[in-house]
Amino acid sequence: MTSPACPLCKKRGIPVDRATVICHAKESAWPIGDNPYHICENPGCEVVYFSSGGCLKKADVKTRVTFKESGPPRPLCYCKQVTEEDVISAIKQGAKTVEDVIEATGIGGGGLCKFTNPYGRCCSRYYLPFIKRALESQ
Numbered sequence: 001m002t003s004p005a006c007p008l009c010k011k012r013g014i015p016v017d018r019a020t021v022i023c024h025a026k027e028s029a030w031p032i033g034d035n036p037y038h039i040c041e042n043p044g045c046e047v048v049y050f051s052s053g054g055c056l057k058k059a060d061v062k063t064r065v066t067f068k069e070s071g072p073p074r075p076l077c078y079c080k081q082v083t084e085e086d087v088i089s090a091i092k093q094g095a096k097t098v099e100d101v102i103e104a105t106g107i108g109g110g111g112l113c114k115f116t117n118p119y120g121r122c123c124s125r126y127y128l129p130f131i132k133r134a135l136e137s138q
C-alpha cells in the first residue's frame, strides 16, 4: 500500500497516530477529524500533518518540528527537551563520545515519544546520528 501524497508538495507522507496529531495540533486547528493522518517530511513544505480531510500547516502546530526549522532552537529529544544546540554545547564543553553527550544533556529514554515527538516515534533515530555527526565534525 502506498502512502497518500501531501496535498501541497505531493511528496508521500509517513503515517502518524491520531493521538500524536492531537498532541501537536493547536486548538485553533480543532477538530482534526477522524481520518488517518500522515506527516509531510519535506523540509521546505509548510504542511506538517495531512489527511484526506485537510491539513495542518506549521502555523497550526504548536510544536517546533525540527526538520521544518532552519534556526534554533531545533528540538532533538522532545521528552527530555534537549535541542541540537544543547548537544553542540555539551561537545564544546568536553563531551567526547555519544555516552558523554547523553550524560551531559540527559537526552533519551523519556519514553513519551508517541505524544511528545511530532512523528510519534522514538527520538533516538534522529538524535543518535546527529550526535555522531556533531562529534565527528569537531
Ligand SMILES: [Zn+2]
Residues within 6 Å of the ligand: 006, 007, 008, 009, 010, 011, 040, 041, 042, 045, 046, 047
Ligand atoms: Zn508537503
